[in-house]
Amino acid sequence: MEGQAILTTPLAHAVGVWIGALLTLMIFSFLYKDNPFYKFAEHLFVGVSAAYWMTVAFWTTLIPNLIARLWPSSMGSVLPSAVGNERNWWYLVPLVLGLILLTRLIPRIAWLSRWAMAFVIGYAAGTNFTRYLQSDFVTQVQSTMVPLYEPQGTLMATIGYTFSQIVVVGGVICAVIYFYFSKEHKGSFGRAARVGIWVLMAAFGASFGYTVMARISLLTGRMDFLYNWFIGANW
Amino acid sequence: MAEAEKTEKTEGTEKKGTFVEKMGSVDRRIIFLLIGLAVLIPIIIEYTTAIPTSPLVQNLFDKIESLPPGSKVLMSFDYGPSTVPENQPMATAFTRHIFEKGHKLYLMALWATGPRQSEALIEDVISVEFPDKKYGEDWIHLGYKAGNQGLINTLLSDFTAMYTTDLDGTSIDEFPMMKGIGSLTDFDLILGLGSGFPGTKEWVQFAGDPGDIPVGGGTTAVMAPLLFPYYPRQIVGFLGGLQGAAEYEYALIKQYPKYEEKSRLASTSMGPQVWAHLVIVAFIIVGNITFFIERSRRKRY
Numbered sequence: 433m434e435g436q437a438i439l440t441t442p443l444a445h446a447v448g449v450w451i452g453a454l455l456t457l458m459i460f461s462f463l464y465k466d467n468p469f470y471k472f473a474e475h476l477f478v479g480v481s482a483a484y485w486m487t488v489a490f491w492t493t494l495i496p497n498l499i500a501r502l503w504p505s506s507m508g509s510v511l512p513s514a515v516g517n518e519r520n521w522w523y524l525v526p527l528v529l530g531l532i533l534l535t536r537l538i539p540r541i542a543w544l545s546r547w548a549m550a551f552v553i554g555y556a557a558g559t560n561f562t563r564y565l566q567s568d569f570v571t572q573v574q575s576t577m578v579p580l581y582e583p584q585g586t587l588m589a590t591i592g593y594t595f596s597q598i599v600v601v602g603g604v605i606c607a608v609i610y611f612y613f614s615k616e617h618k619g620s621f622g623r624a625a626r627v628g629i630w631v632l633m634a635a636f637g638a639s640f641g642y643t644v645m646a647r648i649s650l651l652t653g654r655m656d657f658l659y660n661w662f663i664g665a666n667w
Numbered sequence: 668m669a670e671a672e673k674t675e676k677t678e679g680t681e682k683k684g685t686f687v688e689k690m691g692s693v694d695r696r697i698i699f700l701l702i703g704l705a706v707l708i709p710i711i712i713e714y715t716t717a718i719p720t721s722p723l724v725q726n727l728f729d730k731i732e733s734l735p736p737g738s739k740v741l742m743s744f745d746y747g748p749s750t751v752p753e754n755q756p757m758a759t760a761f762t763r764h765i766f767e768k769g770h771k772l773y774l775m776a777l778w779a780t781g782p783r784q785s786e787a788l789i790e791d792v793i794s795v796e797f798p799d800k801k802y803g804e805d806w807i808h809l810g811y812k813a814g815n816q817g818l819i820n821t822l823l824s825d826f827t828a829m830y831t832t833d834l835d836g837t838s839i840d841e842f843p844m845m846k847g848i849g850s851l852t853d854f855d856l857i858l859g860l861g862s863g864f865p866g867t868k869e870w871v872q873f874a875g876d877p878g879d880i881p882v883g884g885g886t887t888a889v890m891a892p893l894l895f896p897y898y899p900r901q902i903v904g905f906l907g908g909l910q911g912a913a914e915y916e917y918a919l920i921k922q923y924p925k926y927e928e929k930s931r932l933a934s935t936s937m938g939p940q941v942w943a944h945l946v947i948v949a950f951i952i953v954g955n956i957t958f959f960i961e962r963s964r965r966k967r968y
Contacts, residue, residue, distance in 0.1 A: 463699045488779040493813040513832045559817060567872040567901065575900045639892045642908060646753065646888035648706065648943045649909040652936045653752025655706050 449667035456654055498523055498530075576604050603631040691957035698950060705942040714938035715931065718913040720921075727883040727904030728764070728918040730856065736769035738855040739848070743870065743884075746862035747780030750887050751787075754860050756912040756933035757885035758788050760919055761858055763930060766797045767923055771844050772806040773854070775830070777818060777865045782811050782834060796929070803833075803842035810834035815865040819873040823851045852878045856903075859884035868893055871901050885911055913937045 458473035500507045500514040501523040507514040533548040535541045580597045584590040609621065610628030617625040660666040708714075720728065731740070742761060746754045765772050774785045785808060793800060800806055809830050812818050821829050826848050832838055839845040847853060851874050859867035859882065867884040871894075875882035881903050886894060888908025898904065906912050912933035920926050 464696060485779075489813075492779055492811055497813060511836065513836050513838055555817075559820060563816075563872045563877070567876045567897075571876065571901060572896055575896070635892070642888040642891050644944070644947060645908050645910060645940060648702075648940050649753045649888065649936065650750070651702070651943070652706050652710070652909075652939045655703070655939070656710055656752075656936070659707065659710050 446667040449661055453658055453661040456658060460654075498527060502527065576601060602627075607631045687957050687960050690953055691961060693950075701946050702943055705946045706939040709938035709942050713935065714942075715935050716937050716941055718910060718917055718934065718937055720914045720918040723898060723904050724906055724911055724914040725904070725918060726899065727906070728915060728922075730881060730883060730903045731761075731764050731768060731770070732922070734768065734770060734855055738768075738770045739773065739844075739853065740765050740770045740856045740858060741773045741775065741851070741854045742785075742858045742860065744774065744776040744781030744785045744860055745778045745866045746784060746860060746887070747778060748783070750862040751784065752936065753887045753909050753912070754862060754885065755784060755787065756909070756936075757860055757906050757915065758784070759792050759932055760912060760915045760930060761860075761885075762788060762792050763796070763923075763926060764915075764919055766793075766800060766805070770855075771804075773809060773844075773848075774807065775809040776811040777815060777869070779811050779813075782808070804844055807839075807842055807844055808834040809839075816869045816873045819851070819865070819869060823874055823878050826850050826853070850878075851880055854880060856880075857882045857884075860886075861890060862887040863890065866890065867902075867905060868897075871897050876901055885915075909933050909936055909940060 455473045455476070458469040461467055462470040495507075496511055496514070500511050500517070501520045504514045504517040504519060529548040529551055532544050535544040578597050578601065580601065581594055582590070584593045606624045606628035608628070610617075610625045610632065612625075615621060657666065734740075742758065742765075744754075744758065762772065774788075776782050776785065789808065793806065797805075802808075810833065812829050814821065814829070818829060827839065830839060833842065839848075851857065857870055857874055857880055859870035861867040861870075861884065867882070867886050867890070870882050870884065874880055882901070883903040883905055885906035886908070888910070891905070891907030891911070894902060894905055894907075906915050910933075913936075916926075916930045916932070916934050919930050
């Protein structure tokens with residue numbers, strides 16, 4: 433909070449904007465060719481990011497989720513709301529697993545770290561499996577089993593609806609056929625697989641279009657920042 | 668080094684080539700320059716364009732519009748500073764709409780970088796435009812908790828197991844709007860603003876589907892294609908990138924004309940989008956034409 437208060441002074445804000453603008457220009461300079469200014473900005477970014485994430489992980493994960501659960505009374509100046517809570521001995525398990533993970537640094541007992549890793553992988557697999565199966569498979573299959581014809585009020589709307597449903601159902605079937613390799617892609621089966629490729633191409637094209645839009649959005653954000661910096665509107 | 672020499676050599680040869688050959692291997696720096704100009708000039712001349720609302724966005728707008736006043740809306744900030752140009756206009760438009768309808772807003776984050784973005788929203792929008800909205804009664808900032816989809820999983824069964832305090836460490840029992848919040852199912856709508864993992868997709872998988880809770884939100888354009896399969900059965904609607912945000916602003920202004928001047932954060936950025944896309948499309952067309960011309964020449968000789 434103290435750091436935030438310092439940064440809100442006009443001078444600190446202006447200095448922050450200038451540093452941001454100069455670092456942005458250094459990164460943009462790579463578009464012309466690689467140079468020491470770009471390298472400096474890149475290394476600075478990597479270093480600051482690593483330090484930032486380490487600090488964030490310590491204060492937002494280790495302190496509230498582990499230390500405060502095991503030694504709540506010692507949290508007086510850090511997490512006052514934890515003081516008075518009962519000590520939870522179950523948190524010794526993640527503490528031990530966490531320490532075991534660090535044995536990777538000692539080759540002689542590095543094998544111990546696999547236990548902790550197995551726990552992490554097991555938890556992730558168990559948690560994700562049912563949810564992915566339900567949301568990304570069962571419900572998706574249900575969403576594809578739609579009526580092709582359903583009156584929509586007007587004739588044009590009904591035609592549009594039917595066409596749309598045929599594209600969805602037909603597109604899914606053809607795309608799945610393309611990935612079926614136990615039968616040679618010949619004749620009508622091959623033609624369906626061919627349509628499947630077009631469906632995939634259309635999906636990749638949509639993804640590419642969206643990606644371009646995303647990158648231009650970010651460029652617009654930086655350009656807008658630089659322009660406001662240049663005319664002195666944001667400092 | 669050898670590659671650079673080779674490129675220079677190639678460029679030298681191409682100077683003597685035909686117009687088609689030159690266009691087929693235009694220096695990438697010229698493309699960067701043109702894209703830069705296509706973005707910068709609309710910013711300088713403040714070129715904007717209206718983006719009519721698509722059904723995907725309109726559905727979400729209608730959902731918020733149809734909720735009775737006092738409904739509980741959870742908005743999760745699952746992004747960082749790198750995608751602010753795309754995600755922040757979404758948060759701004761949602762907040763205006765939510766408060767306009769008299770709903771209660773709960774801010775949280777699955778990303779450690781999220782709270783800084785929600786603080787920006789508080790500074791720029793809530794404090795300035797809605798000073799009458801009381802903290803703890805109309806809106807609350809619950810902050811970030813680690814755990815990704817595991818956090819959502821826990822919140823679905825027991826919200827207070829993870830959130831015992833707000834961002835500043837005050838016990839949630841002291842806030843009237845936290846009374847009756849036992850799990851995620853107590854919320855009327857969840858809005859996930861995401862730019863990666865975990866994000867809107869995880870809100871659908873771990874909260875919306877198992878808890879039968881309406882989920883909507885907004886994602887960066889890169890993530891948008893991953894959410895389309897969930898619409899409309901598993902997701903109420905979502906804003907796909909800057910265009911989605913501009914569409915929501917359009918719907919908001921149409922319903923509440925008083926936001927005509929204020930709610931233009933995404934719309935103003937759509938001008939550069941249009942021109943940059945035109946430049947890219949032009950280069951794709953030119954690239955293809957030169958490719959086919961060169962191929963037909965090769966076949967001829």
